[in-house]
Amino acid sequence: MTELIQVEGLSTHYLSEGQIVRAVDNVSLTIRRGEAVALVGESGSGKSTTAFSIMRLISNPGRIVGGRVLLDGRDILTLDAAAMARLRGVEMSMVFQEPMTFLNPLIRVGEQVAESIRIHQNIRRSEVRRKVIETLGMVQLPNPEIVADYYPHQLSGGMRQRALIAIAIACRPSLLIADEPTTALDVTIQAQIMELLRELCSELGTALLLITHNLGLVAEYCERVYVMYAGQIVEEAGIFDLFESPRHPYTEALLDCSLLFDRRADQFRTIRGRPPSRVEVPPGCRFHPRCSRVMAECSTIEPAVVRFANGNQVRCRLHE
Secondary structure, eight states: OOEEEEEEEEEEEEEETTEEEEEEEEEEEEEETTOEEEEEOSTTSSHHHHHHHHTTOOOTTEEEEEEEEEETTEEGGGSOHHHHHHHBTTTEEEEOSOHHHHSOTTSOHHHHHHHHHHHHOOOOHHHHHHHHHHHHHHTTOSSHHHHTTOOGGGSOHHHHHHHHHHHHHTTOOSEEEEESTTTTOOHHHHHHHHHHHHHHHHHHTOEEEEEESOHHHHHHHOSEEEEEETTEEEEEEEHHHHHHSOOSHHHHHHHHTSOOTTOOGGGOOOOOSOOOOSSSOOSSOTTGGGOTTOOGGGGTSOOOEEEOTTSOEEEOGGGO
16 A cells, blocks of 8 residues: 655644643654554643644644654645645544534534535536535435534434534545544544445445554554554554554553453553653653653663564663
C-alpha cells in the first residue's frame, strides 16, 4: 500500500494563563491508503488534538507551531484557509465523538448531508437529493428518504452517529478520522458503528484513523497502532506485535488496565501516579515517574526513537 498521509514532527501548543501547554509535541505518523490505524492513550494524552491538527481545525488559543502534514505529498499546513476548506470533506473528513455537538439541531438531517455535497460537487438539486438518500442508506439508516426530513433530536444516539458518518463520507474521502466514535453508546450499538465504519472504508477504499482508548476496538478493527503519552508517540507496532509483545512499559500498563484476554474485573491493574503537566514537562522520559521498569538515566536523558527491522518503533531506553 502506498502512503496517503505522513505527519512529520507535528507540534501544537495552547496558551493558557500566560503558560504554553504542549498538547502535541513532535509527533510523526504514517497512514497508508485503505489502512486502518489506531491512535491510543489515556484521556488528555493529545490524541484528539493530533486529529484536529491534521484536519487544521485548531482554534485560538491553540496553534500549530511546527511540523508537516503531507497528504499525497502535499503539505496541507501551507494551504490557505480557502484551499483547506475545499480539501476537507473531499480528501479527508472527521467523525466527531459528540453528534449533538456537531449536528445543527435546527436543520434537517438530509439538509446537513446535502450541504457538503453542494459545496464540493457541481450537480443539480434533484441529483443532490438522490445522493443524500443514497448516503443515508449507506450508513444503514432505516427508511433514509424519511429520516432525511428528521431533525437530530428525533433520532436515537446510534442514528445520530450514523448521520454524522453520512456527512463525513458524503464526498467519499480518502481519509476518515474517527474521534472516539462510540462514546456514550451501549455495547451493541458500539459494535454496529464499528462494523459500519469497517464496511464503508472497505467499500470506498478509505483509510481510517481511529482515535480511542478502547483497546478492544483496536484489536478488532485496526492493522497498526500508535501509542501516545503526554503529547508524544511512544510506540508504533503492528496489531499482533503490540498485543503479543509490547515494547514500551506504558503500552504494557495500558494492556494491564484492559479487560482483554478474558481478564476478570478484579484482575485490573491500574497505572500508578498521574500523567505529567504539559506546561512543565519532566526531564528525561515523560513516563519515568510512573514506570515500573525505570532506570536512573530515565529521569535525566530523553530516550531516542528506536526502530526495528519489521517497521515497529519505540521511544524507550530499555531498547537503545
